[in-house]
Amino acid sequence: MTETILVAVAWPYANADIHVGNITGAYLPADVFARFHRLRGNRVLMVSGTDAHGTPITVRADAEGIPPQEVYERYHRRFLDLFLKYGLAYDLFTSTHTENHFKVSQDIFLALKDHGCLYTETEKQWYERGKGRFLPDRYVEGECYICHYPNARGDQCDNCGNLLDSTQLINPRAKGGGELELRDTEHFYLDLGKLAPDLGRYLGAGKDHWRPNVINRSRQDAAELRGRAITRDLDWGIPVPVAGWPESGKCLYVWFEAVIGYFSASIEWSRNHGTPEAWKDWWYDPGAKTYYFIGKDNIPFHAVIWPAQLIGVRRLYETDPGKTLNLPYDVPANEFLNLEGQKISGSRNWAVWGLDSVERYDPDALRYYLIANMPEAKDSDWSWAEFVARNNNELVATWGNLANRVLTFAYKNFDGRVPDPGDLRPEDIELLAKVDAGFAGVGQLLKAVKLRAALSEALRVASEVNRYLDVRAPWSEIKTDRAAAAKTIYTALRAIDSLKIVFAPFLPFSSETLHGYLGYDGSLFGAQKIETFAEPARTHEALTYDPAGATGQWQPSRLKGGQPLRPPAPLFKKLDEAVAEEEVARLHEKR
């Protein structure tokens, strides 16, 4: 039965480049999962985009003396480039800075307001008279009232690390020295207390498939919910859709509108495809399953607050009162990836950057290591030595070498064609049965979002084929019994033809290559491209996936004897062990 699956992927924030921790935390597992379901013939919609708004972006823009829009566009462009090179095949990777997203976010806000889920409160906030604007806490400096460090930021003291209440700072001043005064400011709050009972019911049952850390955390958070401000005094963002509010410089708080992106991007995708109602299959069909791939720092927003927003909205752009928006089916959040034993830190340049990594290594080698080492249950560690070792010992030795030894043997000894096997022997049939069983075994693990285990199971199946070859020894058979060698090589070719599919969600590039070596035309997956979309007043670039032409199917090979092969070459590169030392040295140099 065809399933309907939404793959909702964390939105990278447009004030820093993406590193391998971000990739393995959310983007890569989402892609593996989505590719698997596409191969199974399921209806997959994988969406995300750049999170464009908020104070950190205006801070960076001010520091560089450019408009926030330029900061957002620069990083957005780099995200598109990276995802293309890593083969992260979003159906749509857009941004929050689209007219569509503005409208949808405002409509969600208004629906919550209509349903009585919002309230307003007035608080004191620092106001910079010279510039005529309210200042975010981090723009305010002064003496820390806890440790008396003279240059504490309004939100947090860099000296003692405590979170601060900016209104209590001693001798507060604007960053840059402007004069300050405390003024009243009014903000909207999401009434989470009101939504808590429904949320409790949602989190309370049917969550056995959730990772323990995710569900435990979420239940704990849901038990102590309070109202949360959802507007800010900031002009870089989405205007609050209430009369008079935009004029006083208020916009939606970025945490509130960014998660709405999953919904607005689904709508944008539908419109781009000329089927403006198509998104409803993922958002209103109760049989659809929605998966949110995120890092653990985002758990509260996706497993607690976003469901609360959806519960409060009930339905949007839909008049049937029997329909309600789908809540997350699973939130398979990953833990963090460390680097050489230390926490990754972009600002201290202790990171393996995504674009940099794919300049020097093949995307499948990176994907392999990142999946094999994915922090699914606890923090894991990127070590260059381990990257090299696992690339050489596992990816190259077990899988790449298997494909290569079979292809070259067939190509040389059977006139560049798949040999005609005649009737298979029991041992051939037995091997093919083991390979076929891999589809069920690996598939079940992928379905359960256990990607590490799934990949290692795929590798185990590859070793079965290596073992089979060793027992049959076609290099001996061919000297005495060419027909026997033909059966062996046919069987091995058919096995790697199947393994090509089993590995495809993890290693799409090399599977496509192998597909060609085996003599097939066409491709397993569709094509990714960067497109420009025009709205009435704006244009934006987005990454898209066109599934047309995808022929890959999650099922065992039915390879025919006689099929012409193409000249083979190794699928992966063995890395020199010196690479590890060089990379670690680079890392220290850059600090």
Add this chain to the structure above:
RNA sequence: GGCGACGUAGCUCAGCGGUAGAGCAGGGGACUCAUAAGCCCUUGGUCACAAGUUCAAAUCUUGUCGUCGCCA
């Protein structure tokens, strides 16, 4: 301080009530199609510690210690 996750072979981890497992690393062997890869055999652990439940505990309970994270 509260809560949560984790603590199993040198390393990375699986197992989560029924006689300790895998991969890598280390040691030995037969083979040679292949990126000197693959295959076979092998060394190696009182499953953090303590008490309890049970006919039976890495596996359940409690406590202690350690690591990490979230909150205060």
